[in-house]
Amino acid sequence: MMKTNVRSFTDKELLDRVEAIGGKIPNRGKYLCIGVQSKEDQYNVFDDKFYLYDGCDFVMVSSGTTNAGSTALKTFDKYNLEGAAVWRTDQFVEDCFAPGLHKSKMKALRQHSPIEYYRDSNKDNRADQTGKLHKGIIWANMHGVSYDAESNIIKTNIGGWSFACQVWNNMPDYHNMIDLTWKRDLPIDYALLKEF
Known part of the structure; x- marks a missing residue:
């Protein structure tokens, strides 16, 4: 796994925090994914972590981003958006994702349930959680950083890979996660936590 800005957590810390929010x-047999967003929120860098659990049993951890990249933060208006979508942190969404395709090109986990999010339109270098809170399905999927099913790359910069998606930058880890979750063909719960 690539080094991130997020500190290490015990399973108990993470699972207790999910329940606290x-x-x-x-139960075992259903996956729970936990995204932990870095307090530092380094601009346009994959500096967050994803943890995958089978019920309360740890499966794996990897790096990624829970924030929009530079393309979304700086040029959202070119796509007729009111601002870059920014997930509200400390949010649990039951059945958040289900196996599907991202942009009809990549095996992914597609948004299956509504999420709460903000629109950031100030074009600075931060994914701000301010203003009106929205709720809906905006196709904020969970996916990797390559459309090549055999790719083993590990990217460092987000760029256009996330407009609101939860993106794994380590493709070997991503392929492992997708293989596991697609085999069950069940919705996956998701908790997005701010680093604590």
Whole structure:
């Protein structure tokens, strides 16, 4: 796994935090993914972590981003958007993702349930959680950083890979996660936590 700005957590810390924000830990047989967003929020860099659990049993951890990249933050208006979508952190979404395709090109986990999010339109270098809170399905999927099913790359800069998606930058880890989740063909719970 690539080094990130997020500190290390124990399983108990993460699962207790999910419950503290109103989430529930599924029984074994259903996956729970936890995204931990870096307090530092380094601009346009994959500096967050994803943890995958089978019920309360740890499966794997990898790096990625839970924030929009530079393309979304700086040029959202070229896509007729009101601002870059920014997930509200400390949010649990039951059945958030389900196996599907991202842009009809890549095996992914597609948004399956509504999420709460903001629109950041100030074009600075931060993914701001301010202003009106929205809720809906905006196709904020969970995917990797290559459309090549055999890719083993590990990217460092987000660029256009995330407009609101939760993106794994380590493709070997991503392929492993997708293989596991697609085999079950069930919705996956997701908790997005701010580093604590």
